[in-house]
Amino acid sequence: MSIGHALLGLLETGPRHGYDLKRVYDERFGQDRPLAYGQVYSTLSRLLRNGLVVESGIEAGGGPERKRYAITDAGVTDVGAWLVTPENPQIYLNSALYTKVVLALMSGRDAEVVLDTQRAAHLKAMRELTARKRDGDLADQLICDHALFHLEADLRWLELTAARLNELREQVAG
Amino acid sequence: MSEVLLSGTNLGKAFGSTPALDSADLSVRRGEIVAVMGPSGSGKSTLLHCLAGIVTPDTGVVLFEGRELSSMSDKARSALRRGEFGFVFQFGQLVPELSCVENVALPLRLGGAKRKAAEATAREWLARLQVEDIAAKRPSEVSGGQGQRVAVARALVTGPKVIFADEPTGALDSLSGEQVMRLLVGTAKETGAAVVLVTHEARVAAYSDREVVVRDGRTRHVELVP
Amino acid sequence: MRAWLNDLAIGVRLAVGGGRTPMARFLLSTLGIAIAVAVLLLASSVSTVVHARDSRAAAGMADSRQIEGVAPTTYMPASTQWHEIEVLELFVAGTGPNSPVPRGIPRLPAADEIYVSPALAATLADPDNGLLRERFPQRIAGVIDADTIVDPRQHLLYGGIGALQPESPMLVYAFGNAPVFEHDMDPGLLLLLLLGTVALLVPVFIFLAASTRIAGAERDRRLSALRLVGADGRQVRRIAAAETLVSACAGLVLGWALFLGGRELATGVTLMGISVPPQDIRPIWWLAVLVVLAIPALALSTAQFALRGTIIEPLGVVRRAKPVRRRISWRLAVVALGVVLLLWRGGVGAGYQLWAYAIAAGATLLLLGVPILLPWVVERAVGRLRGGPTSWQLAIRRLQLDSGTSARVVGGVAVVLAGAIALQSLLLSEATHYQVPTQIETLDRSLMSVYVEQGGTPRAREALAPVPGVTVASDPRRLTTWSADGVELGMLVVADCDYLVLAFDLRDCADGQVFRDRDARVQEFPAAGSRVRVDTGADHTFAQASEFAVPTTARPLPATQFDYQVRPGDLIVTAGALPGGRALPAAPDNLKVRFDPADRDAPERVRNALQPLRWLTSTWTSTHSAPLTRNQDSYLTIRRGLLIGSVFTLLLAGVSLLVLALEHIRERRRPLAVLAAGGVPGGVLARSLLWQIAVPIGLGAVVAVVTGVGLASLVIGETLGPMVVDWSGVVVMTGAAAGLGVLVSVLTLPFLRSATRLNSLRTE
Incomplete structure (x- = not known):
C-alpha cells in the first residue's frame, strides 16, 4: 500500500493542507493504523521533489502546517497509472504456524491442538470483525469483509492441513 | 451463563457399516448460537439430526430440557419439532405447492391453529424478515435468498427454543448469505432462541457465539486461554 | 377432531395447490379416476338397459289367450323395408267397444289412420324420403309413446285394418301383460358374460390404482417436508389420504358428469345395431352407491398401500428395506390359484352355474396375474441387457433402475390384451358350439x-x-x-x-x-x-x-x-x-x-x-339369416356387448397409458433437461422414451398372449369342444396394443420437447 499514491489520490479532489490530508486519510483508510504526522510531511516532500505536487499557497500565519498542496499533471498521470496497476499477489505462508505444526509433529505432540487453537483464535478475530460489521456502515462492512475473507483463507489452509496431518506426520518421521 | 437447554452425550450413529458419529458431545445453552464446523462427511449434519430428534442415535443420550428424546414417541417428537424447534436447511424444506405465507403458517396449522390466525402471524414474520412482498408467491417463484428468509420465518413462527440450521447459506451467493445470516442471528437473539448452526464456512460460523468442530464423527472442543 | 379437520384441510390445500405442476398432477389423477368412474357406472347400467329393453318388448307383446267379456282386437303383423331400415307394421282393428289397445297409443287407429314411432316419424318427415311417404297414404294420427318402444331407432307403426281383411287374423285379448319367462341363463353363456365382465373391469381397476399413484416420488418429498416442520407419522398419512380423497372425489363428480353427458349422446349412437334411449342408461342404485363408496375407498387404500414400505422421515423417504428384487412366489401363487380354480371348475360338470362362477373366479385371478407378473418379468428381462445405441442404453438403464413404473403403466394394456385374446378365442369356440353362422351372405342386390x-x-x-x-x-x-x-x-x-x-x-x-x-x-x-x-x-x-x-x-x-x-x-x-x-x-x-x-x-x-x-x-333383398334360437340370440347379444366393451376398455387403456407417460415425463423433467443441456439430441431422448414404453409393451404382449391363450384353453378344456384360436385376431390385437404404445409415445413428444427446454433446469 503506497501512502504517496493515496495522498495523491486525495489531492486530486482539490488542494488541501497537510493536516487536512492526514484527517481525511485516517477517516477513510486509517481504521487500523492512523498516519503519523511526520510521515505525511516526509511523503509530501518526496512528492514535491518528484514534481507530482506543488505548493499552491500559504495561509496567513505561516508555518509548514499552513501550506496548501495541489496535484500536478504528472501527479494525476501517476495516480491514474497506479490505479490500473494490479497489486502483486502476496504469496504468503504463515511460516510461524507451519514451523509450529512441524515442530509439534517432530516432538510427538498433538499437532491438532496447535491447529485447533489457531482456528479458535482466527474465529475469535472473525467474530469480532463480524460484530463490528453488523454495527458499522458500508465502508466498515467492506473493510471487515476483506479481512474476514483473508482470515477465512487461512482457516481453509488450517482445515486442509488438519486433514493432511497424517501424511505430514509420515513425512516428518521419514 | 444460563442453564443447558439441549445436550447430546456420547452420541454414536452408523448408517449400515459406515460410521457417521462416534461419541460426539455437544450442549447448547438457552439463547446461545453454536456453530458446528467440520469438513464435509465429518458427521456434523448427523449430529444436528440426532440433536433435533430426526435421527435416533445408536448410542448416547439427547436431552432437551431434561427430557430424553429417544424415549419419546414419534407423536411427541413431532410436536417438539413443531413447537420447540425450528429448521432451516440448505434448500428444499419449503413445500412447493404452498405459497410463502402458507409455508410459514404450516407449523401453526399442523399444531391445530386456525388458518386466518396462522397466516396473520406468518405475515408478521415475513415482514420481520423483510419478505412480506412475496407472501403470495410460491417458493419456485422467489430467489434463493428470499426462499431462505421464508424458511427462517417458518423456523421462528412458533417461537421455538432452538433453531437447527444446516448450511443455511450453502446455496446462496455471499451477499444473500450475509443477509440471511444477519436476519437469522438477529431475530434469534431478539426472541432468545438458541441456534445450532452447521456450516463448513468460517465466515458463517463467525456469526456464532461458540464453535464446535466435528472431525471423523468426534467433537473437538477448544477453549482459548484469554 | 379439530386437529383432524385441520390435517385434512392441509391435504386438500396440497392437492389443489394451484401452480402448474400440482394442478397438472391433480388434473391427471382426477381425469383418470373420472374415466374409471364413468366406465363403472356404464357397466352398472347394463342390466338396467337390458331390463328396460325386455320390459318394453313385453309391453308390446300381444296376448291371444281368451278373456271373458273382452271383444278381441284383430291383429295382423306385416313388415316392409325402406332401404336398410325394417319397418314393422301392426294392423289392428277393434271388434267391440272394449277391444284392447296396444300400449303407447291412445286408441285403436281408424282404417285410414296410422300411429308411427318417433324414429319412423322422423324418417317420414325427411324431405328426401318422399317415396316412403307415398307408401303410407293414411293420416298420421299421432306418435307412439317412446317409452313403449324397445329401441329408439325402431321403425314401427300401428295402422287400422281397412278394406283388405285378413283371412286368419290373430285375436288379441290384451296387450303387454304377457308373462315374461324368467329362466336361468345357459351356464355357457353365463360364463361368457362373467368372463367378459372380468376382462373389461379388471383393467379399469388397474387404471384406477395407477391414477392414484401418479407422482409418487413428488408426494413422498412433500410429505417429508411436512414431517420436518413437525407433522407426526399419522398426521402425514392423514394428509396424504386427504390429498388422494380430493382427486378421488373430484374424479367421482367428473365421472358422473362424463357419464350423464355421455348418456345424452347415446341417442345418436348405434353400436352394432343397437341403440338405447338415454333414460334407460341408469345404474342400478346399489351398484351406483357401491361405485361412489368404493372409488374413494380404493383410491385411499392404493395410496396408503403405496406408502407401505416407506417411512416418511423429515429428511426424506426412507425405504424400509433396500429395494429387494421382486419376489416371484406370491405372484405365481395368484396365478396358480387361478389355474387350480379353472381346473377344478367347482367340482361339477358344465351345465351348472357353479361351474361358470368357479371358472370366472379362476379367470379373474389369472388376468390379475398379468399386471402382477409383469413387473417381475420386466425386471428380470431388462436386468441382463447391455450395450446397444445410446437411446436403448438410456432406456434400459432407466428400466433397470425402476421398472415398476413402466410395468404398471403397461399392465393395464396387457390385461386388456390378454382378456381380449381369451374372449375372442372363447367367442370363436362357442360360436361353433352354438353353430351361429359366422358370416352373412350377400346376394345380388338387383x-x-x-x-x-x-x-x-x-x-x-x-x-x-x-x-x-x-x-x-x-x-x-x-x-x-x-x-x-x-x-x-x-x-x-x-x-x-x-x-x-x-x-x-x-x-x-x-x-x-x-x-x-x-x-x-x-x-x-x-x-x-x-x-x-x-x-x-x-x-x-x-x-x-x-x-x-x-x-x-x-x-x-x-x-x-x-x-x-x-x-x-x-x-x-x-x-x-x-x-x-x-x-x-x-x-x-x-x-x-x-x-x-x-x-x-x-x-x-x-x-x-x-x-x-x-x-x-x-x-x-340383400341379406338372409336363419332365425336364431334363444341361446344363439343371447350369444350374439353377449358378443355384441363384449365387443362394445372391448373398444371402450382399449380406449381407456390408451388414455391411461398416455396419462402415465406424460406423468413420467413430468416427474423426470429435470434429468431429461440435464441430458438435453448436455447435448443429447432430442431424437435420442424421444427414442429412449419410446423404448421405455416399447420394451415393457413387448414383454407385456408376450405375457398377455400366453395368458390369453392359456386362459381360453383352460376354460374351453374338453367341455366346450375343440378350441379355436383366432391367430390373425391375436396378431391384430397385439398389433393394436403395440400401435397404442407407439401412438402414446408420439403424443408425448411435444411434452418432451417442452420438458427439455433449458428453463427446466431452474429449481426452487
Whole structure:
C-alpha cells in the first residue's frame, strides 16, 4: 500500500493542507493504523521533489502546517497509472504456524491442538470483525469483509492441513 | 451463563457399516448460537439430526430440557419439532405447492391453529424478515435468498427454543448469505432462541457465539486461554 | 377432531395447490379416476338397459289367450323395408267397444289412420324420403309413446285394418301383460358374460390404482417436508389420504358428469345395431352407491398401500428395506390359484352355474396375474441387457433402475390384451358350439324376392305390372321324383323361361330346353340318361305322375350369383321338356323381381306398389339369416356387448397409458433437461422414451398372449369342444396394443420437447 499514491489520490479532489490530508486519510483508510504526522510531511516532500505536487499557497500565519498542496499533471498521470496497476499477489505462508505444526509433529505432540487453537483464535478475530460489521456502515462492512475473507483463507489452509496431518506426520518421521 | 437447554452425550450413529458419529458431545445453552464446523462427511449434519430428534442415535443420550428424546414417541417428537424447534436447511424444506405465507403458517396449522390466525402471524414474520412482498408467491417463484428468509420465518413462527440450521447459506451467493445470516442471528437473539448452526464456512460460523468442530464423527472442543 | 379437520384441510390445500405442476398432477389423477368412474357406472347400467329393453318388448307383446267379456282386437303383423331400415307394421282393428289397445297409443287407429314411432316419424318427415311417404297414404294420427318402444331407432307403426281383411287374423285379448319367462341363463353363456365382465373391469381397476399413484416420488418429498416442520407419522398419512380423497372425489363428480353427458349422446349412437334411449342408461342404485363408496375407498387404500414400505422421515423417504428384487412366489401363487380354480371348475360338470362362477373366479385371478407378473418379468428381462445405441442404453438403464413404473403403466394394456385374446378365442369356440353362422351372405342386390301369401300372386303381379324398369318372374317349381321301383329320389327343378332370363340372363331360352348347373364337386341329379318318375300333381300325393327320360345333353347354365332355387348339380327343365309339363298346376306364389342395380329407388317403388297388399306380401333383398334360437340370440347379444366393451376398455387403456407417460415425463423433467443441456439430441431422448414404453409393451404382449391363450384353453378344456384360436385376431390385437404404445409415445413428444427446454433446469 503506497501512502504517496493515496495522498495523491486525495489531492486530486482539490488542494488541501497537510493536516487536512492526514484527517481525511485516517477517516477513510486509517481504521487500523492512523498516519503519523511526520510521515505525511516526509511523503509530501518526496512528492514535491518528484514534481507530482506543488505548493499552491500559504495561509496567513505561516508555518509548514499552513501550506496548501495541489496535484500536478504528472501527479494525476501517476495516480491514474497506479490505479490500473494490479497489486502483486502476496504469496504468503504463515511460516510461524507451519514451523509450529512441524515442530509439534517432530516432538510427538498433538499437532491438532496447535491447529485447533489457531482456528479458535482466527474465529475469535472473525467474530469480532463480524460484530463490528453488523454495527458499522458500508465502508466498515467492506473493510471487515476483506479481512474476514483473508482470515477465512487461512482457516481453509488450517482445515486442509488438519486433514493432511497424517501424511505430514509420515513425512516428518521419514 | 444460563442453564443447558439441549445436550447430546456420547452420541454414536452408523448408517449400515459406515460410521457417521462416534461419541460426539455437544450442549447448547438457552439463547446461545453454536456453530458446528467440520469438513464435509465429518458427521456434523448427523449430529444436528440426532440433536433435533430426526435421527435416533445408536448410542448416547439427547436431552432437551431434561427430557430424553429417544424415549419419546414419534407423536411427541413431532410436536417438539413443531413447537420447540425450528429448521432451516440448505434448500428444499419449503413445500412447493404452498405459497410463502402458507409455508410459514404450516407449523401453526399442523399444531391445530386456525388458518386466518396462522397466516396473520406468518405475515408478521415475513415482514420481520423483510419478505412480506412475496407472501403470495410460491417458493419456485422467489430467489434463493428470499426462499431462505421464508424458511427462517417458518423456523421462528412458533417461537421455538432452538433453531437447527444446516448450511443455511450453502446455496446462496455471499451477499444473500450475509443477509440471511444477519436476519437469522438477529431475530434469534431478539426472541432468545438458541441456534445450532452447521456450516463448513468460517465466515458463517463467525456469526456464532461458540464453535464446535466435528472431525471423523468426534467433537473437538477448544477453549482459548484469554 | 379439530386437529383432524385441520390435517385434512392441509391435504386438500396440497392437492389443489394451484401452480402448474400440482394442478397438472391433480388434473391427471382426477381425469383418470373420472374415466374409471364413468366406465363403472356404464357397466352398472347394463342390466338396467337390458331390463328396460325386455320390459318394453313385453309391453308390446300381444296376448291371444281368451278373456271373458273382452271383444278381441284383430291383429295382423306385416313388415316392409325402406332401404336398410325394417319397418314393422301392426294392423289392428277393434271388434267391440272394449277391444284392447296396444300400449303407447291412445286408441285403436281408424282404417285410414296410422300411429308411427318417433324414429319412423322422423324418417317420414325427411324431405328426401318422399317415396316412403307415398307408401303410407293414411293420416298420421299421432306418435307412439317412446317409452313403449324397445329401441329408439325402431321403425314401427300401428295402422287400422281397412278394406283388405285378413283371412286368419290373430285375436288379441290384451296387450303387454304377457308373462315374461324368467329362466336361468345357459351356464355357457353365463360364463361368457362373467368372463367378459372380468376382462373389461379388471383393467379399469388397474387404471384406477395407477391414477392414484401418479407422482409418487413428488408426494413422498412433500410429505417429508411436512414431517420436518413437525407433522407426526399419522398426521402425514392423514394428509396424504386427504390429498388422494380430493382427486378421488373430484374424479367421482367428473365421472358422473362424463357419464350423464355421455348418456345424452347415446341417442345418436348405434353400436352394432343397437341403440338405447338415454333414460334407460341408469345404474342400478346399489351398484351406483357401491361405485361412489368404493372409488374413494380404493383410491385411499392404493395410496396408503403405496406408502407401505416407506417411512416418511423429515429428511426424506426412507425405504424400509433396500429395494429387494421382486419376489416371484406370491405372484405365481395368484396365478396358480387361478389355474387350480379353472381346473377344478367347482367340482361339477358344465351345465351348472357353479361351474361358470368357479371358472370366472379362476379367470379373474389369472388376468390379475398379468399386471402382477409383469413387473417381475420386466425386471428380470431388462436386468441382463447391455450395450446397444445410446437411446436403448438410456432406456434400459432407466428400466433397470425402476421398472415398476413402466410395468404398471403397461399392465393395464396387457390385461386388456390378454382378456381380449381369451374372449375372442372363447367367442370363436362357442360360436361353433352354438353353430351361429359366422358370416352373412350377400346376394345380388338387383334381385328381389317377393313372398306372397297363398293365392295372392295374381294381385301381386297385377300390382307390379305398372312399375317401370322391373321384370317379374315366378320362382321355379321343385317337383319330387322317384324311381321305377318306388324309391323317392331328389327334386327336379321346373322353371319358366321368364325365370331363367331373369335369374341367369339367358337371352335365347326356349320352352322345351333342358339346362344343367354344372359343378364338378357335386354329383349331378338326376343323372344323364336315367329315367325318373315325376310328381306333376297339385297336391303332392303322387297321384299324377309322368315318366321323364333325362336327356344326355343339357345346356350348361352360365355362372351367376348364387340362387337359392337352383343348387349346384341341378337339372333345370322348362315346362315343354317335361311330359305333362304344360299342364302343371299354377306357378308357386313366390316371385322374383329384377331391376337396375344403379337405380336406388327401384326396390322402394316395388315395395310401394306392393304396399296395398299389406300382409299378403313381404320382400327381401340383400341379406338372409336363419332365425336364431334363444341361446344363439343371447350369444350374439353377449358378443355384441363384449365387443362394445372391448373398444371402450382399449380406449381407456390408451388414455391411461398416455396419462402415465406424460406423468413420467413430468416427474423426470429435470434429468431429461440435464441430458438435453448436455447435448443429447432430442431424437435420442424421444427414442429412449419410446423404448421405455416399447420394451415393457413387448414383454407385456408376450405375457398377455400366453395368458390369453392359456386362459381360453383352460376354460374351453374338453367341455366346450375343440378350441379355436383366432391367430390373425391375436396378431391384430397385439398389433393394436403395440400401435397404442407407439401412438402414446408420439403424443408425448411435444411434452418432451417442452420438458427439455433449458428453463427446466431452474429449481426452487
